[in-house]
Amino acid sequence: xxxxxxxxxxxxxxxxxxxxxxxxxxxxxxxxxxxxxxxxxxxxxxxxxxxxxxxxxxxxxxxxxxxxxxxxxxxxxxxxxxxxxxxxxxxxxxxxxxxxxxx
Amino acid sequence: xxxxxxxxxxxxxxxxxxxxxxxxxxxxxxxxxxxxxxxxxxxxxxxxxxxxxxxxxxxxxxxxxxxxxxxxxxxxxxxxxxxxxxxxxxxxxxxxxxxxxxxxxxxxxxxxxxxxxxxxxxxxxxxxxxxxxxxxxxxxxxxxxxxxxxxxxxxxxxxxxxxxxxxxxxxxxxxxxxxxxxxxxxxxxxxxxxxxxxxxxxxxxxxxxxxxxxxxxxxxxxxxxxxxxxxxxxxxxxxxxxxxxxxxxxxxxxxxxxxxxxxxxxxxxxxxxxxxxxxxxxxxxxxxxxxxxxxxxxxxxxxxxxxxxxxxxxxxxxxxxxxxxxxxxxxxxxxxxxxxxxxxxxxxxxxxxxxxxxxxxxxxxxxxxxxxxxxxxxxxxxxxxxxxxxxxxxxxxxxxxxxxxxxxxxxxxxxxxxxxxxxxxxxxxxxxxxxxxxxxxxxxxxxxxxxxxxxxxxxx
Numbered sequence: 001x002x003x004x005x006x007x008x009x010x011x012x013x014x015x016x017x018x019x020x021x022x023x024x025x026x027x028x029x030x031x032x033x034x035x036x037x038x039x040x041x042x043x044x045x046x047x048x049x050x051x052x053x054x055x056x057x058x059x060x061x062x063x064x065x066x067x068x069x070x071x072x073x074x075x076x077x078x079x080x081x082x083x084x085x086x087x088x089x090x091x092x093x094x095x096x097x098x099x100x101x102x103x
Numbered sequence: 104x105x106x107x108x109x110x111x112x113x114x115x116x117x118x119x120x121x122x123x124x125x126x127x128x129x130x131x132x133x134x135x136x137x138x139x140x141x142x143x144x145x146x147x148x149x150x151x152x153x154x155x156x157x158x159x160x161x162x163x164x165x166x167x168x169x170x171x172x173x174x175x176x177x178x179x180x181x182x183x184x185x186x187x188x189x190x191x192x193x194x195x196x197x198x199x200x201x202x203x204x205x206x207x208x209x210x211x212x213x214x215x216x217x218x219x220x221x222x223x224x225x226x227x228x229x230x231x232x233x234x235x236x237x238x239x240x241x242x243x244x245x246x247x248x249x250x251x252x253x254x255x256x257x258x259x260x261x262x263x264x265x266x267x268x269x270x271x272x273x274x275x276x277x278x279x280x281x282x283x284x285x286x287x288x289x290x291x292x293x294x295x296x297x298x299x300x301x302x303x304x305x306x307x308x309x310x311x312x313x314x315x316x317x318x319x320x321x322x323x324x325x326x327x328x329x330x331x332x333x334x335x336x337x338x339x340x341x342x343x344x345x346x347x348x349x350x351x352x353x354x355x356x357x358x359x360x361x362x363x364x365x366x367x368x369x370x371x372x373x374x375x376x377x378x379x380x381x382x383x384x385x386x387x388x389x390x391x392x393x394x395x396x397x398x399x400x401x402x403x404x405x406x407x408x409x410x411x412x413x414x415x416x417x418x419x420x421x422x423x424x425x426x427x428x429x430x431x432x433x434x435x436x437x438x439x440x441x442x443x444x445x446x447x448x449x450x451x452x453x454x455x456x457x458x459x460x461x462x463x464x465x466x467x468x469x470x471x472x473x474x475x476x477x478x479x480x481x482x483x484x485x486x487x488x489x490x491x492x493x494x495x496x497x498x499x500x501x502x503x504x505x506x507x508x509x510x511x512x513x514x515x516x517x518x519x520x521x522x523x524x525x526x527x528x529x530x531x532x533x534x535x536x537x538x539x540x541x542x543x544x545x546x547x548x549x550x551x552x553x554x555x556x557x558x559x560x561x562x563x
Contacts, residue, residue, distance in 0.1 A: 014148055015368060015369045016147065016242070016243055016544070017147060017151075017541045017544065018242075018243040018244070018245065018544065019243055019369060021365070021368070021369065023365050025362060025365075049478060050478045051477045051478060056244070058369055058370060060370050060371050060372055062361065062364075062365075062371040062372055062384075064357075064358075064361040064386065064387075064388050065358055065361035065362040065364075065365065065371060066358055066361075066362075067361075067362055067365060067371055069365060069370070069371045071369040071370070073243070073244065075476070075477070076476075077540070077541065078147075078148070078150065078541075079150035079151045079152070079539075079540065079541060080540050081418070081421075081463055081465050081494070081496055081538065081540075082465060084467055084469075084473050084474055084476075085474050086148070086149070086150050087148050090474045090475075091474075091475065091478070093475065093480065094475065094478045094479075094480050097480050
């Protein structure tokens with residue numbers, strides 16, 4: 001099974017100091033629809049990867065942008081003493097490695 | 104039929120060298136007949152220290168160089184220049200710093216123009232009254248704001264919407280420098296002032312904001328001799344907006360324009376701004392030609408008017424030290440060794456009368472799971488080298504000195520027979536000044552959008 005990073009661009013970035021957004025950007029419309037419809041990428045899957053409550057994950061598919069976006073709470077707020085990734089820019093890897101069972 | 108044409112500065116967050124090598128492309132855009140240039144100089148991404156300390160990101164020399172180019176370029180063409188969130192945090196001192204620098208450049212170059220300086224720093228005592236009146240609400244699952252929390256708050260800024268900028272434009276301002284401002288408000292102000300419907304104006308602005316920079320980078324990359332700078336121009340009209348590249352050598356794709364709402368935003372299909380929620384889920388992104396994308400269907404759903412508040416509290420004094428280990432036995436056991444060090448420091452500090460609740464000791468292990476923590480997909484990995492960064496945060500400088508010296512001395516012997524840490528710096532302990540945290544992340548309801556700011560008009 002391919003990993004998500006083999007299919008789409010995956011990036012992470014702060015959504016304010018208390019949130020982290022994970023953007024999955026596709027080039028090919030057909031591949032975008034197949035992944036979107038596969039259900040492999042979901043709030044539930046991402047909540048499990050990042051150890052956050054599923055009901056605090058905002059999961060959205062934007063067809064016009066060929067993009068799936070999920071915004072999750074940060075376990076450690078940006079800029080607090082315990083934070084090791086202030087921009088949240090190195091948090092994509094767990095999602096990049098997610099295996100996608102394409103229909 | 105109204106049409107408003109705008110562009111943005113050369114780099115995200117008013118980067119000081121954003122124009123170097125790109126002047127010709129920028130001036131080509133200016134000469135295409137622009138109604139405004141917007142520059143977002145702010146961000147919270149760099150952390151709370153900038154607001155707490157009033158320190159910006161860009162040194163004086165670089166800021167002066169940028170303004171020496173940007174001010175005459177816009178003023179001589181009579182194109183309004185809007186700079187938002189001055190000095191990164193948009194604090195009062197930040198606006199004052201920009202004002203001082205702009206005044207110097209205006210005098211040196213003999214420039215004649217009207218400037219408006221917008222200050223949206225909020226008095227903490229005044230804010231207590233708003234909290235008591237129930238006019239604040241938390242964002243992102245924060246706790247509600249209280250008078251007690253405000254008592255330990257050092258500084259609060261309100262993110263302005265378009266209204267203070269529109270007022271300054273009505274006053275004839277050629278150059279507007281705002282304190283903290285929502286990124287899109289800078290780009291929506293002139294379109295709204297000229298009568299573009301708010302839904303179109305705000306979506307146009309979001310696309311032009313940081314997304315505009317990304318679009319331009321993308322467009323530049325598409326040039327035959329890739330890396331040649333181009334500029335992206337936005338055109339806001341009655342029932343649509345268009346994003347076009349400033350020359351026909353560069354391309355803009357509909358998907359990229361659609362993706363511009365992803366930037367620093369929780370949802371890709373809607374975003375909140377002071378007057379309401381901007382919905383773009385029913386928008387059409389049409390590729391008119393390789394250089395032009397046309398967007399229709401943007402809507403604003405009005406909500407009670409709010410401004411976002413950003414505030415910080417000072418936590419204490421902070422210092423850090425870092426070193427690295429190479430011996431496999433030390434590297435393999437680094438986490439246990441550091442955990443043991445934490446207990447050792449607690450005991451030794453207590454022997455000098457420093458209780459555990461008087462300080463925070465932060466130990467960062469880079470090389471294994473320092474970045475991803477519990478989400479690390481490969482937690483058992485043993486690296487070749489281990490990097491540790493240790494910090495202390497405490498109220499008293501003396502406590503900081505005692506704890507950090509203990510940490511430094513312990514790191515010297517951490518590897519036992521395999522040697523002490525490889526330290527890259529002398530001194531090993533590096534002072535970091537004051538440490539701040541964001542503690543105000545709320546919205547404030549306003550009856551009058553101008554109530555959160557003061558406007559200072561200066562004629563040069």
